[in-house]
Amino acid sequence: xxxxxxxxxxxxxxxxxxxxxPVLRWLRTNLxxxxxxxxxxxxxxxxxxxxxxxxxxxxxxxAVWLTPAHDSSACRAVRGVGACWAIIPEKYRFILFGTxxxxxxxxPALSVVLFIALYYLSTRRALWRxxxxxxxxxxxxxxxxxxxxxxxxxSFVSQDRWGGLPVTLILAxxxxxxxxxxxxxxxxxxxxxxPAIRSLSVLYVELIxxxxxxxxxxxxxxxxxxxxxxxxxxxxxxxxxxxxxxxxGAYLAEVIRGGLQAVPRGQxxxxxxxxxxxxxxxRLIVLPQAIRHVIPPLVNTFIAFFKDTSLVLIIGIxxxxxxxxxxxxxxxxxQFSVEVYIFVAAIYFVFCFAMSRxxxxxxxPTTPK
Amino acid sequence: MTADHPRLPPRRRFFxxxxxxxxxxxxxVLVVGIAVAVIAFLWSNTVxxxxxxxxxxxxxxxxxxxxxxxxxxxxxxxxxxxxFWAFVVGIANTxxxxxxxxxxxxxxxxxxxxxxxSANWLLSRLAAVYVETLRDIPLLLQLLFWYVLMQALPAxxxxxxxxxxxxxxxxxxxxxxxxxxxxxxxxxxxxxxGCAVFYVIRRWLVAQQMRDGRPRPAWSFALGLIVVMPxxxxxxxxxxxxxxxxxxxxxxxxxxLTLAPEYFALLIALVTYTSAFIAEIVRSxxxxxxxxxxxxxxxxxxxxxxxxxxxxxxQALRVIVPPMTSQYLNLTKNSSLAVAIGYQDVVSxxxxxLNQTGQAIEAIALIMxxxxxxxxxxxxxxxxxxxxxALVER
Numbered sequence: 001x002x003x004x005x006x007x008x009x010x011x012x013x014x015x016x017x018x019x020x021x022p023v024l025r026w027l028r029t030n031l032x033x034x035x036x037x038x039x040x041x042x043x044x045x046x047x048x049x050x051x052x053x054x055x056x057x058x059x060x061x062x063a064v065w066l067t068p069a070h071d072s073s074a075c076r077a078v079r080g081v082g083a084c085w086a087i088i089p090e091k092y093r094f095i096l097f098g099t100x101x102x103x104x105x106x107x108p109a110l111s112v113v114l115f116i117a118l119y120y121l122s123t124r125r126a127l128w129r130x131x132x133x134x135x136x137x138x139x140x141x142x143x144x145x146x147x148x149x150x151x152x153x154x155s156f157v158s159q160d161r162w163g164g165l166p167v168t169l170i171l172a173x174x175x176x177x178x179x180x181x182x183x184x185x186x187x188x189x190x191x192x193x194x195p196a197i198r199s200l201s202v203l204y205v206e207l208i209x210x211x212x213x214x215x216x217x218x219x220x221x222x223x224x225x226x227x228x229x230x231x232x233x234x235x236x237x238x239x240x241x242x243x244x245x246x247x248x249g250a251y252l253a254e255v256i257r258g259g260l261q262a263v264p265r266g267q268x269x270x271x272x273x274x275x276x277x278x279x280x281x282x283r284l285i286v287l288p289q290a291i292r293h294v295i296p297p298l299v300n301t302f303i304a305f306f307k308d309t310s311l312v313l314i315i316g317i318x319x320x321x322x323x324x325x326x327x328x329x330x331x332x333x334x335q336f337s338v339e340v341y342i343f344v345a346a347i348y349f350v351f352c353f354a355m356s357r358x359x360x361x362x363x364x365p366t367t368p369k
Numbered sequence: 370m371t372a373d374h375p376r377l378p379p380r381r382r383f384f385x386x387x388x389x390x391x392x393x394x395x396x397x398v399l400v401v402g403i404a405v406a407v408i409a410f411l412w413s414n415t416v417x418x419x420x421x422x423x424x425x426x427x428x429x430x431x432x433x434x435x436x437x438x439x440x441x442x443x444x445x446x447x448x449x450x451x452x453f454w455a456f457v458v459g460i461a462n463t464x465x466x467x468x469x470x471x472x473x474x475x476x477x478x479x480x481x482x483x484x485x486x487s488a489n490w491l492l493s494r495l496a497a498v499y500v501e502t503l504r505d506i507p508l509l510l511q512l513l514f515w516y517v518l519m520q521a522l523p524a525x526x527x528x529x530x531x532x533x534x535x536x537x538x539x540x541x542x543x544x545x546x547x548x549x550x551x552x553x554x555x556x557x558x559x560x561x562x563g564c565a566v567f568y569v570i571r572r573w574l575v576a577q578q579m580r581d582g583r584p585r586p587a588w589s590f591a592l593g594l595i596v597v598m599p600x601x602x603x604x605x606x607x608x609x610x611x612x613x614x615x616x617x618x619x620x621x622x623x624x625x626l627t628l629a630p631e632y633f634a635l636l637i638a639l640v641t642y643t644s645a646f647i648a649e650i651v652r653s654x655x656x657x658x659x660x661x662x663x664x665x666x667x668x669x670x671x672x673x674x675x676x677x678x679x680x681x682x683x684q685a686l687r688v689i690v691p692p693m694t695s696q697y698l699n700l701t702k703n704s705s706l707a708v709a710i711g712y713q714d715v716v717s718x719x720x721x722x723l724n725q726t727g728q729a730i731e732a733i734a735l736i737m738x739x740x741x742x743x744x745x746x747x748x749x750x751x752x753x754x755x756x757x758x759a760l761v762e763r
Contacts (some may be wrong), residue, residue: 030488030489030490030491031489031490031491033465033488033489037488037489040489040492041489041491041492044489044491044492044495045491047494048491048642087505112403130592194393194394194396194397195397196397196400197396197397197400200400200401200404207737207741208739209744210737210740211702211737211740211741211743211744212702212703212705212716212736212740213702214705214708214716215705215708215716215733215736215737215740218716218720218723218733218736219733222723222729222733223729223730223733225418225647226414226415226418226419226729226730227411227415228414228418229414229417303504305503307505307506307507307508308507310507310509310510311509311706313509313709314706314708314709321507321509321510321513325513335521337513337517338514338517338521341510341513341514341517343508344510345511345514346677347505348505348506348510349502349505350504350509352505352506353501353505356501356504356505
């Protein structure tokens, strides 16, 4: 085999002498390589210019950036020709934090910062150790204390009053924190040699993946009270959280199963030969390798899942999208929903784009040191 | 293994099972036991709760009068029809948006996926921006956004006319259409029959070519069966193909094909969102075909269309089809977001039924049954297609 790999790479075609201005050369190869290509470029440029121009006109030149509080008359004057960005400073506290007591809103704000710090730390390869689990438990406990209060002199805030970005992050993060171990168990169950456990796992995964999340959320909001003994009822947010955990568990299980399949047989056999028990074999040998294999698809699942938390709007839970939709019920500001949706879309975009960039950086071949 | 090992005396076994089997049995009994206990607990609670609330279970309510209006439907419906028929109308609406959405998303996604690989820098950058933006914003948000834009359109009287005969207003998109009745359907049926017969003939011709190597062009059969035959039927029956142009009468449009704003918004949102994912799948599929395959096809002097059709596409499809299946399933499941803007798909109708009758379990069971059936059918079909195009290894 060495004989083949040792053949030096064929020399690249000798560099043709490159003439002219490098900018013109770049334009020629990338935009005007042929006549149809040139026509395409010109048409695209014209369309792009038109699009950008009309957006600048609507979103900047004719836009209203600030109005006196609670006064939308300036906005209504430019309706149709200019954007009303003034609705964002007017409503951003409600959009971001919902009906959380106004003077206490530093608490959800701090929770959001904690969430972001937690995500950032989790992406550091150097921190992928067992301590990370404790970091998560600690951070989530701290966030719960901040949001609920009732201790350390913080006033108690019931979760009916939570809303906005923290709720979106709570649904996504707790969904992940519980869905991930569930997914691991189900993935192991699906590969188990025990027929009863295997078929239960298959049934669970296929059932959840076969139906839309909306129907699971309906189930959580309408059927859950029927399932529980009389007089026992849990909060709507928690019910939605349970549905999201079950949903995440099924999708994550399939990704993790892919990783388990990629671990070579020899690793299992070596672990068996060392006399490790089933759980120790998976915890110490198999799972660390399996999960490393599937980190990029896992991150993609997290992105999908982060976006899917917005579906709780349908059962009336005040996440970021629901607060945005509620903010524009106000008759004075009703006509400016596009601006609010753009604002909220930007928030979702920042989170998802950061995750997808991260996933791509993991996929890029790592240079051997 | 030449030496003869002295046989070890059999160990004493508990119920003739080894330690591992016993452990396995223990875990299975434990897990199944827990699952059964949980289900029994939920079941008994549900039965008690239902009898306490005097809700009768069962699907008898399906025979009752629905009394809910359905604005936009393919099938004839009026509020005096039964719940059962309302569900059928809802399923038809779900399938209408899913099927048309899948077709359009595939076309758009393929175009954008190819654009991303274009040698034209501007085109490939624009395609990349399209994909990145749409993938990173929740579908529900995009849906609400399109719906708001749809409602902000001018009233019917001041409708936009991007092309003559096409109207865009807050009543939705109105297109010119050909009225379809039994005579037109008969002609269409002839064309479908022609396609089926042509398929059989082509297989036979290919089999013949396999035997003696002589190519037998099939285009004359194609022309005769798929074009000439339907045209002949159309002329013989005197079928009219006149286009019906929509007209503004009073405050609304008469004639033509109307896509209601809810339907149109849902369709745009599903198609654009899914096309971003399909574009990535198509791009990676094309990129997965090794360069050597292009070079080899070029070296053989094949025409570009032949090369794409016979060399590149079959190999790219192997990579494309499995993830495409899950995108089709996603689009179908995502069509349930219709409930957020009031397009009456099966979920929305089940939701109304649930509110009117209180039959929560039955309504949600119906939604799940419908989606499981659709999901299983799509994955069954796509698996069959995938098996057909899969690599046949020696």
